[in-house]
Amino acid sequence: MxxxxxxxxxxxxxxxxxxxxxxxxxxxxxxxxxxxxxxxxxxxxxxxxxxxxxxxxxxxxxxxxxxxxxxxxxxxxxxxxxxxxxxxxxxxxxxxxxxxxxxxxxxxxxxxxxxxxxxxxxxxxxxxxxxxxxxxxxxxxxxxxxxxxxxxxxxxxxxxxxxxxxxxxxxxxxxxxxxxxxxxxxxxxxxxxxxxxxxxxxxxxxxxxxxKSELLAPSGRTLVRALDPAALYTAVVSANLTVIRREPPTSDGLGEGLVVEAPAEAVGRAAAASGVALTELRQAGGGGLEELFLTLTGRPAAPAAPRPPAPAGPSVPQEALR
The missing domain is CATH 3.40.50.300 (P-loop containing nucleotide triphosphate hydrolases)
Structure with missing residues (x-):
């Protein structure tokens, strides 16, 4: 203790x-x-x-x-x-x-x-x-x-x-x-x-x-991306919704995203009212601990090490130490 x-x-x-x-x-x-x-x-x-x-x-x-x-x-x-x-x-x-x-x-x-x-x-x-x-x-x-x-x-x-x-x-x-x-x-x-x-x-x-279960539970935040990120930002702010942070573009070509303190429906309505075409709209929280860390501290953490295959037991071969 x-x-x-x-x-x-x-x-x-x-x-x-x-x-x-x-x-x-x-x-x-x-x-x-x-x-x-x-x-x-x-x-x-x-x-x-x-x-x-x-x-x-x-x-x-x-x-x-x-x-x-x-x-x-x-x-x-x-x-x-x-x-x-x-x-x-x-x-x-x-x-x-x-x-x-x-x-x-x-x-x-x-x-x-x-x-x-x-x-x-x-x-x-x-x-x-x-x-x-x-x-x-x-x-x-x-x-x-x-x-x-x-x-x-x-x-x-x-x-x-x-x-x-x-x-x-x-x-x-x-x-x-x-x-x-x-x-x-x-x-x-x-x-x-x-x-x-x-x-x-x-x-x-x-x-x-x-x-861990409490802190990583799904939040009331929404991750949203659009063909025109600048127009999306303007639409969200104009609807009096709070932007928590920006998300970088994804590896599969989706542009910059926004994490918004609002339900997905409210964000979708704000985008539709301004004629902004969305490419992604979902509840934020899928990033697990990394997303929590970024939200609370505003800084990235060290990159995670590659996930290894599970060894047969707790001991490690000597050659793996060199």
């Missing part, structure tokens, strides 16, 4: 995070989303006790992170995979973590196997790892203590499509066994596939917070 209440962080006159509140419950994956500079990493660092809050509170398992006895046994954290010691091997890194947390050394080898770094990869120095391999090692390090909570900032960064699918399966399984996951990522398709709850932050403030 993670609970954040009115969390605020100021740096002099600048406010990085303002009045942020949300909760992550056992058995769920919470997707924590927002454009670059929105305050996601700052919020996660405050939850983990690495950055002091200006005001508000953040608790993990009912207490501030710093009050947890041997916190790695309760909370697995991955905020920056590049922060690992470059001179140690993967096995040495996890063996040292196991020793510090007071868990059997065999746990290190178990986690190397789980994340696909067993064998030769375990004996390589971390400085020679690819970004994806360092991410895998960071996830393994977060899991060594057998925690009940995971806090992960961009864990899919550097993973190939098969690795992303593996990570999604791992996180879903962790939550289904009763664990709590807070996941920050720019890969919206992957978040949509694994998350139960979504928290969207923009400009340091929460702009959406709810279950």
């Amino acid at each position: 993670i609970e954040v209440e009115r969390l605020t962080k100021r740096y002099g006159p600048a406010t990085a995070v303002e009045d942020v509140s949300f909760a992550c419950r056992p058995g769920t994956v919470t997707g924590f989303l927002g454009p670059n500079g929105a305050g996601k990493s700052t919020t996660m660092r405050m939850i983990c006790g690495l950055t002091p809050a200006s005001s508000g509170t953040a608790t993990v398992l009912g207490v501030p992170f710093r009050s947890l006895p041997n916190p790695g046994r309760h909370v697995g954290v991955l905020l920056d995979a590049s922060a690992q010691h470059a001179g140690r091997t993967g096995r040495e890194t996890l063996a040292l973590t196991a020793q510090l947390l007071g868990v059997p050394s065999a746990r290190a080898d178990q986690m190397l196997e789980t994340v696909g770094l067993a064998g030769k990869a375990a004996g390589r120095r971390v400085g020679n790892y690819s970004l994806g391999m360092r991410q895998r090692l960071g996830i393994a390090q977060a899991l060594v203590g057998d925690p009940s909570v995971l806090i992960l900032d961009e864990p899919a960064n550097g993973l190939d499509p098969e690795g992303i699918y593996w990570m999604r399966t791992l996180l879903r399984g962790f939550a289904d066994r009763g664990g709590t996951v807070l996941l920050s990522s720019h890969l919206l398709h992957e978040v949509e596939a694994v998350a139960d709850t979504l928290v969207v932050i923009a400009g340091g403030r929460v702009v959406a917070n709810g279950t």
